[in-house]
Amino acid sequence: MLTEVMILSFGGQGGVTAARILALAAVSEGMYAQAIPQFGAERRGSLVRSYLRLSDRPIRRHSSIKKADVLAIFAEKILGIVNANEFIRDGGIAILNAKQGIAEKNYCVNAADIALSLNLVAAGWPIVNTAMAGAMAKPLGLSIDSVIEAIKSTFPGELAEVNAKAAEIAYREVRQC
């Protein structure tokens, strides 16, 4: 079965990296995966769409995702900029770094707090990508262990540890909302 995921984030928050980490986790679980950055230039602070496809069979399509099965919102402010609902398929799931949901089924996590508590900050932004990856793993049916393994192969040394921790906390704390 093919699952199509869209991540909405601000440039610099690490939406592309999150997609990549989840794809790596899926591959280590024997699945097929595709991580696609927003086609084109990504500017710090601008809204960025990244895509992730997971499947038990080879993935052939390469177009962008217009309506996702799973939509991840990396910052609450994004909800004020776009009508996020437009990007979710009927019956789709939203995973939000926010207090309340927008879809039929929602998962909420305070990824910003988790990032700040671990001092994951760059240029004034909390870097929520690994916390969000941890939170997304649960509804996507990926094990937190493979997410941590993917994080460790993505970041060097100390940074890997902190980011793995962020994912772990988020995986634990994410709640339906």
Next chain:
Amino acid sequence: MLKIDCLLAKPSKGSAGKTGLWRTFKPIYNPEKCNHCLLCWLYCPENAIEVNDEEVKIDYEYCKGCGICAKICPKKALEMEEEE
């Protein structure tokens, strides 16, 4: 199946034919005046002058008759004459 001969050229005298035919004036060598300074050889743009210890030999087949050798010779051992 590259036709290599069509792409590679090999070194050969007369790559423009018998360039001696271009001449209007011809350098004539006078061994009695020659001091074997080799300037004519060095400054021949065509490489049409051969020198050894004894004499200067001009390759008339290819000498284009530019006249540089006659100008450069400090002893006037080479002089230009009109071709017949």
Next chain:
Amino acid sequence: MKISELPRESILLPGNPSCQGCPHGLGLRALGMALENIVLVIPAGCTTIISGIHPKASFNVPVLHVPFASAAAVASGLAAAYRQEGIDANVVVWMGDGGADIGFATLSGAAVRNEDIIVVVSDNEAYMNTGIQSSGTTFWKAKTTTSPGGKSEEKKDLATIMLMHRVPYVATASVGYLPDFIEKLRRASEIKGFRFIHLHSPCPPGWRFDSSRTVEIARLAVKSGAWVLWEYDGRFSISTPSKPYKNEERGAPLEEYIKAQGRFKGIKPEDIEEIRRKIEKQWRLLLSFEETFR
């Protein structure tokens, strides 16, 4: 250097298609006398023709013909390949002032990378191969088919531009002083990295003088100070043939140099005086380099 000790075998064979009295012929022969293991890279220009009519080649060294603007880059690739393979080679780009105009970015790039190549620009001060059109190095007031009233812009000083790339070796040379050119090539070949020689090459049909006078005109350029021979190898110095013209003697033969060439026909006396002033300025610049790069 003794002329009698120079190798007698020439890399350029007789009967090639060069014009009578061609300065490139002089320079190319000297190149062969100076260096071993030559690989020649030739962009479009007079030397494309000189290289011979297929299937006969005028050179008895390997020659790769390349598109106009590409020469220094192709040479970079060859040099990289020989370095990889441990092959000893003098990769020499032989181009005209046209190649240096259209391929200037390429030349500059190769210099910036300090590629292990030797570049000789044989400068006949116009695009001669296409029929005498004005180039970046055409002399001020010289008539060409695209500057029939005389070129209105200055001659580009290619060698000092290359010097400012901070490469290990830059020199000027002249077909009127071949032993000087040969010595410079030999010194260049002992240095690793990017080496550049700007060779002054008066062209009988292009400058409109008799084919017998190529060497003579080249020497007049040096004696009048219009072409200055210098060398930089970490230290900047005016070369021996130009040394006598550092001061008072310079300038005497300028009229003779100008009047010997059909391309300056009808030039006004005040323009010759202006050329004299330009020459003075160039000398001041070069002498300041001599002060700076001691």
Next chain:
Amino acid sequence: MRTLLTGNYAVAEAVKLSRAKVIAAYPITPQTTIVEKLAEMVEKGELDAEFIRVESEHSALAAVYGAAAAGLRTFTATSSHGLLYLYEMVWWVANARLPLVMAVVTRTIGPPWNIHTDHTDLLTMRDSGWIISMAENVQEAFDLTIQGFRISEEAELPFVVGMDAFQLSHTAEVIDLPSQEDVDKWLPERKQSYKIEPNNPVTVGSIGPNEYTAKLRYDMAKTIESSKELIRKADESFGKTFGRSYGGLVESYELDDAEYVVVMAGAWCGDAKDAIDRLRAEGLPVGMLRLRYFRPFPREELEELEGRKVLVVDRAFSMGHMGILGMEVSSVINNVTNVIAGIGGVDVGVEDFEAMFRRFAKGELQRVEWWPKEVFS
């Protein structure tokens, strides 16, 4: 080894496994990460090669031309304006019959500035004598790069690997990365008819009687025609060693009983295949002939489609005529329908293809139609 790689990194890995000795490139989005990766590999000593940081694309292809002339395996990569800037060298390298591989990450041409895919840039190489391939996915871009070295060196013609901007270049997919040992076994030592090296006094490319040019072109025409066999053989033997073959110059998908055949190339073929699956489930007999090579042109394979309804979906247009592939396929079969889509990177997905093929089967498409209508109204 099963791993996740972007198209650009996969190509860089393939170049490394092919043991390229000289690499020269100038960065241009979306090609940049290929050469950044290669530069890093060289600097870390993972790849024993020279990386020449040239000042332009023209010099990139010029430098690898020099290295190829000296007899070494070489690689460069570019896109769009970079390709146009080096265009002169494209022809020179082919006519000099020097094997080398270039990746072209396809990107449209400005103005306006636009870094997204269409096939206009790659197809400008059409008549130059290069062997021109086009990948559908990251794995194929990787495989074509390795095969490219072998085919190029056997044919003594340069080889280009085309792949779509972002959809392949920046998309990470699962690929199978072979071992160095297997690649070494499959990819023979480089051979070539001539080398430029010291003390071997040959002159290459000098002026001569016109007949020499004519003979060389004739020889090239014969060679690129016969390279079809080299391509098929390379694809087959690659399959034996690595477990993947694609079908030679074309790949067939649901083709045997297809009444409606779509002909297309590139990354979007995957989307079109998903659309074909949906339509097949409804009983509509649609199939695909995917062009893996533009040159040599798979004329024989296309001839077999005569009599069926053929739709060519193009990502490039020949101004004043029709789509470039449409035009090419029309030279082999009659009554081709031609859709022009995805120009400038306009996203075309599974739903678009589904609707397009449905309209095609109903006979509702014009002979040449730009897709989707809304964009052009």
